[in-house]
Amino acid sequence: MVIDLVEQFRKVIKGNIEGLDQGVALLTSMTNEQYCMCAKPYINSSIGEHLRHVLDLYYALKSNVDMIDYDMRRRGALVESCRMTGLSELEQVKTWLLTLDPDMMNNKVIMSTEVSVVDTLVVQVETSLIRELIFVSMHAIHHYALMDVSAKFCDFDTPKNMGFAPATLTALRNDSSCVQ
Template sequence: MLAKDAVSNHNPSAVNNASVNAPAEVIGGMDVAAQALELLHQLSDEQYNHVASPYLQSTIGQHMRHILDVFHAITAWPQSDFVDYDLRRRAHPVEKNKTIAIDEWISLYSWLETIREADLSTVMNISGEVSLKHHVASVTQSTLGRELSFVASHAVHHFALIRVSLCAQGISTAETFGMAPATATFYRGGD
């Protein structure tokens, strides 16, 4: 079965069998999508919408929406070379409805499959606010490859926060959920 078929059939564990010929940055994004899909398939709607206070102020759904928004920002490529990480869909239905999140992760996975090694060096202009006290955005140049690495790393850090919510709710998940790839390599003995 092809990875794309696995995603379209909602089989998150098969997503991990993505083509080893894909660029590392793409594989990282696919790994994130697989982790998100595996988690979303195990959660109830109530768990997806639970606020694990006082530890967190956001639901798993709100974290998923935020992660998806950051990923969506780079999907402006190839139509545009401008990425605005501040475009957010606060209060979007994806925050409450995990089925929408599942569909969006599947769509993102399909987009990732279109990216080739030569695309990674595409220059992009990245915008993001940098101050809490002033409305100031930094616009810098980057590459598609660098931004793919960033959005995957950003997602893993939010997965770590989601893990706090899971623990507070007594929900078990994969040991590696929310773990940085370099930490997983360390635990595997550096292979």
């Protein structure tokens, strides 16, 4: 089986941008006050804090293509409390994605992250940029689902299909018994 790497790259970039566009749609539909609300006691982080976390993983990819360190975080950054900063950063990541070269997608890189909730245990594994782009996109969807729940607890609506995985949406489109 021959895999067309350029076509795979195109699909991954398209999927990432679609996911980031969900974030843009969410932020565009809310106020800064809603962006900063916490749905305590159910969810302890605001939508802004979740978005900062999502963006931090993209920035880990963007900042160093040889060593991806997912533990580098910007806790307390302006993006957590300023919806307009969130919108700007989403657009910056989208712009960066469109500059990526398909030839670098399968280059080997090292990914570093903590893996224990009890001790400080860091692992480093070999991976590729395309695989990590898939990961950060799926990770963003997970956080979008949390943002969706948070918004509902705070009594405001989110865009349709917010936080649904691509495979779930495909299943819903293909199964007439699943009504969305």
